[in-house]
Amino acid sequence: MALPSPNLDDRRFQQLVDEAKRYVQQRAPEWTDHNVSDPGVTLIETFAYLVDQLLYRLNRVPDKNYTAFLDLLDIRLFPPAAAAADVDFWLSAPQPDTVVLPAGTEVTTVRGESDEPVVFATKDELHILPSELTRLVTASRTGEQTDRTREINEGSDVPCFQAAPEPGDALLFGLPTAVPRCVVAVHLDSRVEGVGVDPRQPPLVWEAWDGGGWRVCETGEDTTGGLNRPGEVIVHVPAGHTASVIGGTRAGWLRCRVTEAEPGQPFYSESPTVREAAVFTVGGTMSVEHAETVTDVPLGTSEGVAGQTFRLGRPPVLLDGEPPVVEVSSAEGWQRWEVVEHFGRSGPDDRHVRVDATNGEFGFPPVLREPDGTLRQCGAVPPKGARIRVARYRTGGGPAGNVARGAISVLLSSVPYIARVTNREAARGGVAGETLANAKLRAPDALRMQERAVTAEDYEVISRQAAPSVRRVRCLPAAEGGAGAVRVLVVPDAVADEGDDRLRFEQLIPSDQVLRAITASLDERRLIGTRLVVEPPVYQGVTVVARLAAAPGDTAGVRDAALAALFRHLNPLHGGPDGTGWPFGRPVQYGEVFGVLQRATGNALIEEIRLFPADPITGRRGAPVDRVDVAAGALVFSYQHQVVVTAFEPEAGR
Numbered sequence: 001m002a003l004p005s006p007n008l009d010d011r012r013f014q015q016l017v018d019e020a021k022r023y024v025q026q027r028a029p030e031w032t033d034h035n036v037s038d039p040g041v042t043l044i045e046t047f048a049y050l051v052d053q054l055l056y057r058l059n060r061v062p063d064k065n066y067t068a069f070l071d072l073l074d075i076r077l078f079p080p081a082a083a084a085a086d087v088d089f090w091l092s093a094p095q096p097d098t099v100v101l102p103a104g105t106e107v108t109t110v111r112g113e114s115d116e117p118v119v120f121a122t123k124d125e126l127h128i129l130p131s132e133l134t135r136l137v138t139a140s141r142t143g144e145q146t147d148r149t150r151e152i153n154e155g156s157d158v159p160c161f162q163a164a165p166e167p168g169d170a171l172l173f174g175l176p177t178a179v180p181r182c183v184v185a186v187h188l189d190s191r192v193e194g195v196g197v198d199p200r201q202p203p204l205v206w207e208a209w210d211g212g213g214w215r216v217c218e219t220g221e222d223t224t225g226g227l228n229r230p231g232e233v234i235v236h237v238p239a240g241h242t243a244s245v246i247g248g249t250r251a252g253w254l255r256c257r258v259t260e261a262e263p264g265q266p267f268y269s270e271s272p273t274v275r276e277a278a279v280f281t282v283g284g285t286m287s288v289e290h291a292e293t294v295t296d297v298p299l300g301t302s303e304g305v306a307g308q309t310f311r312l313g314r315p316p317v318l319l320d321g322e323p324p325v326v327e328v329s330s331a332e333g334w335q336r337w338e339v340v341e342h343f344g345r346s347g348p349d350d351r352h353v354r355v356d357a358t359n360g361e362f363g364f365p366p367v368l369r370e371p372d373g374t375l376r377q378c379g380a381v382p383p384k385g386a387r388i389r390v391a392r393y394r395t396g397g398g399p400a401g402n403v404a405r406g407a408i409s410v411l412l413s414s415v416p417y418i419a420r421v422t423n424r425e426a427a428r429g430g431v432a433g434e435t436l437a438n439a440k441l442r443a444p445d446a447l448r449m450q451e452r453a454v455t456a457e458d459y460e461v462i463s464r465q466a467a468p469s470v471r472r473v474r475c476l477p478a479a480e481g482g483a484g485a486v487r488v489l490v491v492p493d494a495v496a497d498e499g500d501d502r503l504r505f506e507q508l509i510p511s512d513q514v515l516r517a518i519t520a521s522l523d524e525r526r527l528i529g530t531r532l533v534v535e536p537p538v539y540q541g542v543t544v545v546a547r548l549a550a551a552p553g554d555t556a557g558v559r560d561a562a563l564a565a566l567f568r569h570l571n572p573l574h575g576g577p578d579g580t581g582w583p584f585g586r587p588v589q590y591g592e593v594f595g596v597l598q599r600a601t602g603n604a605l606i607e608e609i610r611l612f613p614a615d616p617i618t619g620r621r622g623a624p625v626d627r628v629d630v631a632a633g634a635l636v637f638s639y640q641h642q643v644v645v646t647a648f649e650p651e652a653g654r
Contacts, residue, residue, distance in 0.1 A: 081429055095281075101122060106413045188233070310361070401429075445461050
């Protein structure tokens with residue numbers, strides 16, 4: 001618990017004036033005019049004003065001392081973090097040669113009436129490689145492969161799978177080379193229709209070979225309806241796509257595989273056929289971030305003494321990616337100095353430097369005096385006259401980069417053959433820099449934990465520090481791990497696509513990068529023998545079906561207000577009774593939902609409410625209940641609420 005900060009003198013202007021007047025009555029009773037028009041009272045008020053200002057500055061001393069204590073504890077403000085997203089760069093037409101997008105290519109959101117556009121830049125170079133179909137192979141679930149290239153070139157109808165398709169059957173497409181991070185269009189022509197599947201939900205998955213196994217590809221528009229009519233499938237090839245040998249042919253392989261049907265999902269009654277097939281590249285995908293990379297920034301010249309500090313002109317320095325590159329000139333050229341967290345393990349010859357990311361300050365190793373009077377060099381010192389520069393660092397970041405899906409749509413940099421850009425998922429990960437007030441609250445936790453994870457609160461605090469972009473963290477005993485097993489549940493921040501509270505289920509799953517960062521940080525600090533599981537929580541879907549009656553002309557507004565209230569209240573990020581996120585394990589009850597709708601719709605008549613538990617993954621809905629129970633480590637997720645509002649006709653004579 002933080003020590004209370006004393007108020008050294010709590011007197012204010014009027015109190016000082018009143019005390020001065022009482023003192024005048026005691027020492028100069030002949031002074032009887034104490035009205036504000038008296039010149040003496042004017043002087044009293046003038047001095048009271050000056051003393052009030054001095055007391056204000058005096059009371060700031062505890063804050064200054066507290067900040068000094070934070071410096072002694074080496075507690076520094078966390079810098080901002082940059083939002084990131086995957087952006088698709090679509091070609092104007094398939095190109096015969098490779099289209100190269102250099103690193104740092106800028107894209108942005110559309111400028112609004114009052115909002116400035118948010119600029120993003122690509123992290124790496126993107127090569128959009130041309131592709132075509134060179135091999136077509138069918139493979140059964142038993143592993144038997146048949147080369148169908150000749151048949152497809154002759155225009156024959158080629159069955160995609162076995163006559164009676166089974167899960168595991170696949171149709172393989174061979175490309176001249178691997179096309180990592182590319183978007184390819186697979187054009188198919190077939191005469192077979194109505195083969196038993198639901199065109200909106202076919203039991204198929206597209207995959208790419210990455211050298212060690214088949215990785216699932218995201219797919220865009222599919223106009224083939226599950227391979228049973230002519231059309232195209234847009235396939236987003238992952239970054240690890242690698243050429244390999246299958247059936248004696250080396251190529252970059254993609255495949256369309258039959259999967260197990262979900263309960264209630266129609267399955268193939270016969271195999272679809274392909275008469276024509278073509279593959280061509282239509283774009284590429286690259287990660288972008290809301291940050292700017294600055295290069296070759298001079299810091300100054302070394303004086304050859306220990307403990308030197310230099311400051312950038314454009315702070316802050318982002319540390320959520322590659323660390324900044326600091327270089328010192330020498331006779332051999334520029335030498336790189338390693339950025340370290342502290343100098344505790346630095347020897348006299350170690351070229352180490354430390355960075356205060358918030359202020360953009362770079363500090364070189366100091367010299368410490370040991371108890372016996374000797375001096376210890378905590379790292380090498382740049383020689384006198386050596387020039388110091390930051391060869392590369394990243395700046396920017398902040399929550400402004402957390403834009404919705406489809407918001408990034410403008411290409412700022414000039415890149416030939418690129419027609420448009422778009423982000424399929426919302427950008428996330430942008431966090432503002434830490435404030436001094438938050439650092440003061442964090443200091444007691446740092447003193448108590450001492451870099452060790454013992455209690456559940458320790459695990460939660462360390463997780464938030466390792467990944468500031470996460471919205472909620474909850475630590476629970478692992479259900480199946482026995483004694484000494486810890487389960488850390490991570491809920492990421494998310495931005496709704498439509499600007500309201502309607503989140504998609506996939507937005508609530510943290511990225512692998514976030515889970516790895518939290519796991520690595522906790523693994524260094526957990527007690528020996530503690531088993532650690534870091535994962536997203538289980539989400540209990542809830543569907544509310546409500547029937548309301550409202551005055552004629554108000555039905556549309558009442559329906560919108562009711563839906564908005566339901567999605568806002570049953571929200572894992574900022575729902576619940578206090579608006580800070582639905583509590584873990586809290587059930588959803590009929591009476592609570594009734595009250596939410598009543599407050600949101602005003603005079604509307606709530607005629608019926610029905611609650612349904614739902615699975616947000618499969619979409620299956622259970623039987624209606626009055627109470628939806630939620631497990632201890634689970635959260636509520638709004639799944640397809642339905643509200644019907646009818647016009648309320650008043651009775652005659654009223």
